[in-house]
Amino acid sequence: xxxxxxxxxxxxxxxxxxxxxxxxxxxxxxxxxxxxxxxxxxxxxxxxxxxxxxxxxxxxxxxxxxxxxxxxxxxxxxxxxxxxxxxxxxxxxxxxxxxxxxxxxxxxxxxxxxxxxxxxxxxxxxxxxxxxxxxxxxxxxxxxxxxxxxxxxxxxxxxxxxxxxxxxxxxxxxxxxxxxxxxxxxxxxxxxxxxxxxxxxxxxxxxxxxxxxxxxxxxxxxxxxxxxxxxxxxxxxxxxxxxxxxxxxxxxxxxxxxxxxxxxxxxxxxxxxxxxxxxxxxxxxxxxxxxxxxxxxxxxxxxxxxxxxxxxxxxxxxxxxxxxxxxxxxxxxxxxxxxxxxxxxxxxxxxxxxxxxxxxxxxxxxxxxxxxxxxxxxxxxxx
Numbered sequence: 001x002x003x004x005x006x007x008x009x010x011x012x013x014x015x016x017x018x019x020x021x022x023x024x025x026x027x028x029x030x031x032x033x034x035x036x037x038x039x040x041x042x043x044x045x046x047x048x049x050x051x052x053x054x055x056x057x058x059x060x061x062x063x064x065x066x067x068x069x070x071x072x073x074x075x076x077x078x079x080x081x082x083x084x085x086x087x088x089x090x091x092x093x094x095x096x097x098x099x100x101x102x103x104x105x106x107x108x109x110x111x112x113x114x115x116x117x118x119x120x121x122x123x124x125x126x127x128x129x130x131x132x133x134x135x136x137x138x139x140x141x142x143x144x145x146x147x148x149x150x151x152x153x154x155x156x157x158x159x160x161x162x163x164x165x166x167x168x169x170x171x172x173x174x175x176x177x178x179x180x181x182x183x184x185x186x187x188x189x190x191x192x193x194x195x196x197x198x199x200x201x202x203x204x205x206x207x208x209x210x211x212x213x214x215x216x217x218x219x220x221x222x223x224x225x226x227x228x229x230x231x232x233x234x235x236x237x238x239x240x241x242x243x244x245x246x247x248x249x250x251x252x253x254x255x256x257x258x259x260x261x262x263x264x265x266x267x268x269x270x271x272x273x274x275x276x277x278x279x280x281x282x283x284x285x286x287x288x289x290x291x292x293x294x295x296x297x298x299x300x301x302x303x304x305x306x307x308x309x310x311x312x313x314x315x316x317x318x319x320x321x322x323x324x325x326x327x328x329x330x331x332x333x334x335x336x337x338x339x340x341x342x343x344x345x346x347x348x349x350x351x352x353x354x355x356x357x358x359x360x361x362x363x364x365x366x367x368x369x370x371x372x373x374x375x376x377x378x379x380x381x382x383x
Contacts, residue, residue: 010033015117032065035317038322041322049325072329074330090111124290142173143171170191274329277320293320313332314335335355
């Protein structure tokens with residue numbers, strides 16, 4: 001059996017677990033062993049990545065904690081060509097992040113196997129929060145973002161990731177020739193009338209839901225009368241906070257427009273570099289980590305892991321990708337650690353709350369992978 005086949009078997013075993021109820025110590029040991037295999041595989045597949053790993057202060061082969069394994073700063077995924085572990089002929093899709101204006105987006109490379117795991121991981125997580133049944137799906141976005149493409153943005157990827165829960169899909173925005181968004185009232189009101197008594201799944205980017213749908217309908221005092229709607233949203237908090245829209249105000253506004261209770265409005269944290277893993281809020285406002293992933297929160301100055309009651313930079317860990325080295329990634333986002341195995345919802349492991357973006361600063365190690373490109377690799381075009 002090849003190294004990749006062994007890795008794939010290990011990933012499938014974790015995907016088959018109940019996502020939030022495995023003993024944290026057992027999960028740590030399973031993840032640590034699998035991440036070591038994936039790091040060794042990635043080193044064999046990409047000389048640039050191997051050079052980076054070889055400079056790490058702890059040999060990953062003898063590390064006893066996931067926190068000691070070599071992680072990449074998220075900025076590495078903004079480089080062109082993207083970091084990859086596969087040949088160009090194996091590329092199925094390129095996912096592109098929604099970059100802040102003026103910044104380069106991240107790009108991650110998916111092959112067929114990683115794309116399938118991404119979909120399976122996302123469904124496993126969301127199913128634990130909303131149940132497995134299929135239902136009408138309202139997308140607060142344009143029809144163009146419903147289409148699968150070879151290169152997809154974060155919004156399209158998030159929208160399509162929920163398709164397996166849908167009996168039918170309706171989008172309720174349209175774009176002008178200049179790219180300006182507006183509400184497609186006919187589509188929205190027609191769908192709301194048909195689905196009045198149905199369990200409805202709604203998804204959109206946080207900023208888009210607020211600016212294109214909720215704000216205008218609130219002004220008109222219009223409700224869609226969908227008490228069974230389950231509204232999932234992600235991304236865009238920075239721009240809303242600049243408009244002085246708090247999380248509480250957002251949830252109240254969404255609930256008022258859809259005619260549902262606030263506890264049916266579900267925020268989740270996710271990013272294209274952490275493909276297939278999202279972190280929804282539980283009923284108590286905490287985010288949890290599934291069996292095939294881990295979160296480490298690090299002190300912004302020392303990068304040492306922090307404990308309950310402390311804030312730090314989020315490091316995401318996932319065993320799902322084998323087409324790019326996205327196993328261990330230090331983000332530019334902050335989280336508050338809530339505790340370990342202490343959430344009243346019953347989900348086990350670390351619980352945390354998203355606390356926004358870190359103040360702009362150069363993270364340690366960001367340039368290392370660039371600095372270790374040797375001349376012969378440049379000539380050879382190592383990807």
